[in-house]
Amino acid sequence: MLNFVFVLIFLALILSGFRFFKGPSSSDRVVALDTLTTIISVLLVTSSLFFDNYILLDISFVFAALSFTSVIVISRYLEGGNS
Amino acid sequence: MRFRDYLSLFLVIILGFIIFQAFDGTIDNGLNIKQFGEVNLSERTSIHYINKDVNNESTQIIYNESKNPESGSANYVTSIIANYRALDTLGEITVLFIAAAGLAFVLGDHNKNNAFASDASFIVKIGVKILFPLLFLLGIYIIIHGHLTPGGGFQGGAVIATAILLKFLAYKDYKLNHTGLTILESFAGISFLIIGLIGLYTDGSFLTNFLANGTIGTLFSAGVIPIIYILIGIKVGAELSGIISNLINA
Amino acid sequence: MILLTTLGYIMIILGSLFLLLGALGIVRMPDLYNRIQAGTKATTLGALSSIIGVGLVNPNWFFKTLIIAIFIVLTNPIGSHSIARSSYKSGLKPELQSEIDEYKPENIQDERSDLR
Amino acid sequence: MMILSYLLILLMIIGALAAVLFENLLNSIISLGLISLIAAALMFILKAPDVAMTEAIIGAGLTTSIFIFTLIKINRGDSQ
Structure with missing residues (x-):
């Protein structure tokens, strides 16, 4: 039963890792990092x-x-706005 | 990339392959590391440490029942850090203290402003206001239960420092009281040394466990280990908070 | 007891399905703000469901999993709000232009961030 | 479980390469955050909970923030 859950998490890790390494801006990478944290x-x-x-x-x-x-x-x- | 980069990448891959071969199970050279699921814990660490015994007098240890095993903490990593190698831990804390002191010597001007010119947004401020006591409580929980669950002084101190970092991020006018931090830090360090000296006086060697060990697995057990861990937690929390304050107010 | 275990496993699988959908949304959505939407809302729901499900499968753990779920509910929205605000201020424009832009400087009536 | 560990190791290696090869320093810092996150998960799977907890705490908050403060100081030095 838990193996199915691990398969789903595996796919989710692949997808968000793809966005992490592709993401055009830094904000995209931060969003992907946040999602990866929740998944992990x-x-x-x-x-x-x-x-x-x-x-x-x-x-x-x-x-x-x-x-x-x-x-x-x-x-x-x-x-921005760092003194 | 230049040719030199490719060459170094190639060398790293070859080195990794050699290391992988050396630790693989196929060649029997006494260094074999097993695969992820098949590891028996007694092959991972020294078996005498797990059985709480370095004198070859081990008996069966049952959680929540056995009384007064050699160093009575349930988490054996804690036994190693705060009992068998407590002098090592004292050295590590001194290293951290020297790093914090050097940073304060270079950057420590408490009259400077925060690195961020404005406050964070409303939601972040309220969220930090709710989360700060919870994170502080989490850190204290991790410190106090260091001899029962994973974690301990260093981890709990780092959690407390992270809570203070969140305060710094949310409010630009937040300032720490550096005199109080210095007093806490000195108190923790001196108490650690005094506990070691009491052990030297009663049992004849530095940092001996001179209290009763109690039942394994309960909160009041393991003799002097929880006290040492609480002191380490105070010291690490104060030092890391001072480092963060010096870095952000500069 | 068997009912509770079954319910717990169903919740775990539903939650990880939501995690997968959130990750899919991160890849497929057109611009950053939609990605934040997918990556935070869906994964928060998925994480909540999975963690409570673990607590139901093993009822001795329920209290601790409840605390983990509370921490996730408290921390995840703060992070997503913070990313959205900072990336708007750093100049990323939404790809699909919408009618309403309440965060333009001339649309803000009262400065909310002065409240304590 | 084992295939999951291989995926995590692969992500970690690609993240390390990306941290070296990114032009922008901020992206390198985010990649370092990813590396310490995955290192904590791997330590957990290898059944070393103490190290995993240390890696999670230090890698999640403190290292990233110290790098960011350093980046702020570097940028300020450039502008003056």
Whole structure:
């Protein structure tokens, strides 16, 4: 059952990776990075179900909580107006 | 790309192929790394570390039942970092302290403005206002549960520093109190040394585990390891926050 | 119990299907703002559904997965809003010109960012 | 699971090449963020949770922001 989920996640990783390396502007790459982060955090949660280990959920905690920091930093830089 | 770049890429590929061959399972040279799913953990680290034993006196360890194993933390990485190799950890923290001090010496002028000229938008400000206490709590959780779950002092300190970084990104007038940071950092470092000296006084060697180990897997277990991890968390959080503050206010 | 497990697996598969659709939207949409739409809304829904599904399959984990879902709900919209605003300000124009552009400087009535 | 790991390794190698070959420095920094993200996922799959958590925290927030601050300082030095 979980193998089907991994196939879907595999396809999603390929598609968003394609946009990451193609994307015409930097903002496109940032959007692709954000999507990749969400997909990978889902991958971590489902694979901790696959490994059947409660402890491994802590890492997806950190992923879900902190991965938007880089997005905000890059968008503050793109916004311009740096003193 | 020039010819030199192609040549270096070619050399890297050849080197990777040689390394892959050396660690492949086909040649039996004692260095074999197994494939992803087939790894037994006891072949990955030294078996004596996992069984909490370096004196060859190991007994079966049962989670939540066994009392007073050698270094009673449930997460064996923690046993290695904060017990068997605690002196190493002290050195690492000193390295981080020297890096932060050098950065403060070069860039540390607290009267300068933020690198970003304006505040972030309304949504980011409110989001950071909601998220900041949650992230701080997450960092404290990771520090306190360092001997039970993955994570520990360094990771939790980095989470706290990231929360402070978000404050800096949202509000342009946010300033840290550097005197307080210095006091926290010095307190944590001196307490670490004092714990080591108490171990030297009671058991005869530096940084010995001089408290009772307790039942493995409970929150109050593993003797002196949680205290050391809390101190490491305070120190790393203060140092990384100081580094971020020095970099962004310049 | 068997019902809960089945429901959980259905939610996991639906969620990963939404993840795939979001990634497809990132590739196929014409310009940046549509890509943000696809890449954030669909993947947030997919991630939420999958993570709650894992909590339903294994009911002992439900509380922790709920907290992960709350963190995703809190953080993902902030990131997408921030990218959209910054790329508008850095001069990327939408490809399909729409009638309404509320973010033009002359259309902003009150400066919202002064609210604390 | 194994094929997924190979895909992740492939993405990581292409990201490393892209970080070297991009003309724009900002794109290189974004590629570095991608590399540390995938490294964290690979550490997780290889069952090294402590290293994965460190890589996720440091790579997600702190490294990217330090590079961006450096980039701001470089641009300011150019303009003056």
